[in-house]
Amino acid sequence: SARRQVKIVEVGPRDGLQNEKQTLPTELKISLIEKLVDAGLRDVEAGSFVSPKWVPQMASTSEVLSSPILRTLRNRHPTLLSLPVLVPNARGLQSLFTLLDSPPHSDEELPITSEIALFVSASEGFAKANLNMSISQSLAQLPPIIEQAKGRGMAVRAYVSVVLGCPFEGRVDGKQVAEVTKELLDMGAYEVSLGDTIGVGTPGLWEELLGEVTKKAPIEKLAAHCHDTYGTGVANVLRCVELGIPTVDSSISALGGCPYSPGATGNVSTEDVVYALESSGYSTGLLPAHTDSSKRWDDLAEAGERRDAFEKLAEVGKWVSQRLGRPNGSRAGQAALKR
Numbered sequence: 001s002a003r004r005q006v007k008i009v010e011v012g013p014r015d016g017l018q019n020e021k022q023t024l025p026t027e028l029k030i031s032l033i034e035k036l037v038d039a040g041l042r043d044v045e046a047g048s049f050v051s052p053k054w055v056p057q058m059a060s061t062s063e064v065l066s067s068p069i070l071r072t073l074r075n076r077h078p079t080l081l082s083l084p085v086l087v088p089n090a091r092g093l094q095s096l097f098t099l100l101d102s103p104p105h106s107d108e109e110l111p112i113t114s115e116i117a118l119f120v121s122a123s124e125g126f127a128k129a130n131l132n133m134s135i136s137q138s139l140a141q142l143p144p145i146i147e148q149a150k151g152r153g154m155a156v157r158a159y160v161s162v163v164l165g166c167p168f169e170g171r172v173d174g175k176q177v178a179e180v181t182k183e184l185l186d187m188g189a190y191e192v193s194l195g196d197t198i199g200v201g202t203p204g205l206w207e208e209l210l211g212e213v214t215k216k217a218p219i220e221k222l223a224a225h226c227h228d229t230y231g232t233g234v235a236n237v238l239r240c241v242e243l244g245i246p247t248v249d250s251s252i253s254a255l256g257g258c259p260y261s262p263g264a265t266g267n268v269s270t271e272d273v274v275y276a277l278e279s280s281g282y283s284t285g286l287l288p289a290h291t292d293s294s295k296r297w298d299d300l301a302e303a304g305e306r307r308d309a310f311e312k313l314a315e316v317g318k319w320v321s322q323r324l325g326r327p328n329g330s331r332a333g334q335a336a337l338k339r
């Protein structure tokens with residue numbers, strides 16, 4: 001039977017790097033995006049137009065997106081490659097438009113990005129900490145932003161944070177998550193990514209949450225964004241996908257964390273997610289198609305092309321970990337490179 005497609009949104013260059021204390025060279029950020037695309041990822045979150053006082057690491061987003069390397073990449077994959085960027089407010093959208101309007105943009109050249117990602121919180125405490133707004137203030141500012149982005153032909157994605165727990169308030173009501181999700185879809189977001197910002201989720205908690213959210217929103221419009229603080233990230237991803245979620249956010253080498261979510265670790269690793277899904281009857285688009293109906297990963301030993309593609313992905317995780325001077329956060333990536 002045909003394998004179900006699961007879309008992977010790589011958030012490493014944004015969620016993964018936004019929390020790094022050391023100032024990272026722009027060249028590293030550009031190379032990371034380039035290598036991720038080269039390994040087959042097609043939805044790569046490239047940065048954010050947030051206040052540099054709040055998240056200094058993302059201050060170079062315009063510079064990253066001005067890179068001739070990335071512009072060439074984007075034009076090489078005209079319909080496939082998406083490099084979404086986070087926008088927190090109208091000011092952020094203006095900065096993005098300034099970039100899109102500035103040289104070397106020509107009529108023939110595609111805009112470097114055609115997608116924005118908005119973000120709101122399911123708890124008041126996190127809304128205040130992350131955006132300095134209440135939930136209703138943050139939602140109220142979005143319709144004109146969405147309208148302007150769509151007016152320029154851009155796609156609009158949205159995140160809801162702290163869907164399974166808040167660092168300041170603890171338990172978060174699934175009904176509240178459902179309400180905010182519905183509002184974002186009604187406003188015109190094509191997809192809402194449910195963020196377990198502090199990574200407390202388990203398969204059981206995700207199932208309960210999705211039961212609540214799908215009373216208000218179709219499962220096809222949801223994505224799972226699992227931080228892996230408690231080591232349940234891959235299990236959560238598998239359960240969400242089994243329940244019908246079509247899109248999963250992950251980060252290479254499990255990089256990441258939100259500066260306003262103390263103690264939370266990075267996202268579930270892209271390598272681990274690809275390994276688990278590709279061995280469980282799903283296709284992520286990153287590895288060549290299975291030629292037989294077997295689900296076993298061991299068959300990679302025979303299917304050299306699939307193994308090579310996975311190792312290529314794993315090499316990106318190894319490379320970026322070395323550049324950042326931290327251990328490789330992907331178990332599957334480490335294992336594959338030890339073989």
Ligand code: HMG
Pocket residue numbers: 015018048049050051052053054055086088089091092093095119130131132159160161162194195196197225227257258259260
């Ligand atoms: P504020 O301090 O209330 O805003 O912050 P303000 O309007 O008073 O502005 C303060 C200064 O920032 C001013 O500069 C503004 O001009 C400037 P000054 O006059 O002092 O020189 N400013 C900006 N500069 C650049 N770009 C902008 C911008 N806006 C204002 N867009 C604000 C409010 C929303 C700006 C702030 O709270 C902010 O930037 N928050 C973003 C925080 C963030 O990026 N968090 C991480 C991303 S979300 C996440 O990681 C969760 C996710 O992964 C899902 C999950 O895991 O749950 C998506």
Ligand code: MG
Pocket residue numbers: 015195197225227257258
């Ligand atoms: Mg996140």
